[in-house]
Amino acid sequence: MSVEREKMAKILIIDDQPYIRETVSEELGDEGYEVAVAADVTSVQKDLVSTRPDLVLLDLYLEGMDGFKVLREIKVREPGLPVIIFTAYDSYLDDPRLARADGYVIKSADFGELKRKIKDVLRQKQQSPPKGESG
């Protein structure tokens, strides 16, 4: 994967709530990121191919498929693609099923933590070879 400048990274937001997709897109767009969104999890495979994201923000509760499965699928297809879990639940902070995720951010009206985590994860990704690291 080509090394892009951090600000230009492309982020795919997978969330079934339109409001979350819109507000997070706006927030991250303002930071200079390129943003793509997906609501329908059956299309993740297609979206990964068509959008070629540098990072995925993944909600855990998704209609029709759970986020754990989506995470597994992404990490099988693209082991080097960082995934940050972005959820309203704190129950899964230490869930072993999420061990391969690169970060866990609890949804909040303040996007500061999310932005910091994205920055950190993208920086780590640039520094290390594409391999499923955990953070």
Added chain:
Amino acid sequence: MAGGRGQRLMPLTKRRSKPSIPFGGIYLLIDITLSNCINSQIYKIAVLPQYKGQTLMEHLDAGWNIFSRALGHYLKVLPPQQQLGDMWYRGTADSIRQNIHILNQDDIELVLVLSGDHVYKMDYRLFAGYHREKGAMVTVGVIEVNKKMASRYGIIEVDSDFRVVGFEEKPEHPKTLPGDPDKSLASMGVYLFDISTLKDVLANTDGMDFGKDILPGVFHEVPVFAYPYKMENRIEEIIHVTDEATGKRAARLIDRARDSAYWRDVGDLDSYWNANMDLTGVDPYFNLYGQKWPVRTFQKQYPPAKMVFASEAEDPPRAGKALDSLVSHGCVLSGSVVRNSVLSYNVVVQSWSLVEESVVMEDVVIGRNCRIKKAIIANQTRVPANTHIGMDLSEDRKRFTVTPRGIVVVDRDDFA
């Protein structure tokens, strides 16, 4: 156990105290802690209610009038009597100070101080065993929390023997565990005192709260130990396993159920919502369906939950169903779908509505064609047809309470 005002749980605490907030469909929060007591064979209990105690008193009278005075067992409800002045209870320690006389009535050695708004299954016998083994005067239940959550709690520092050597209340930069910079030790607000120490502390200090005022001083004076709950607590349970080949379901006793390590302080709306969500699913974080550690309550009389209309083929489908959810007695899902939710008694969800990831309290009617996601709907709310909740938070913020995590809280007054 005292019941706090619960400002961070508004509007749920508009009309009731924290321990009497409904939980898990048919329970009140206090049922969890009281069940822990009787499952731990503790039969001398004093409840110290504070604000808006009516619902709590009625519930305890209806559901917990089960103790035999003849055997020396009791559950006493002790609202503020203003015996020592004209004040209400000003904190956990103050509530006990004002009722210190009851501790003189029996031959009591150890006093367990609990909170009526925690969700956990704790065997207090193991806690007391640890306290005696350590030669402690005070033992505090502690839990490892992710550093992210640590600033909400009292953070405790221990030596290698788990003796308490430091205490900070809700620190901005919490001390982390040696060897694990992501974790801190938080006080659960569960304390065990030798009675002599408790009396001394209450007599010699004027601190109102154990966590805030008393513990930070007392560990210099007497041995205070931390009880690592996640490691030590052990609830055995019977689980049922179905053999894939034969289809036979067999019971198996396991010596430590997964929720032995579960603990949650339901102090704000987000954690309240999350604790309810933890009850749903195939293998929930907190299991209400165990046999060895029953949670009791006062069960109200309602007919069985009913799911009607089976017209899946209609367009749009009109089929009543609940998936990954808890549905209490009296509920009617009439051509509507409920998913990942907890419904209390007597909830009606009308046709073509969809309710997801929500907590719905007693006597709520959700009209036709509603779309509700990540919401808490307080009792007796009438949600009009075609209402959307949790779909557009900027709209929701104009009418309802929306939490930091985006949970929308709806009260009956919102649609009045």
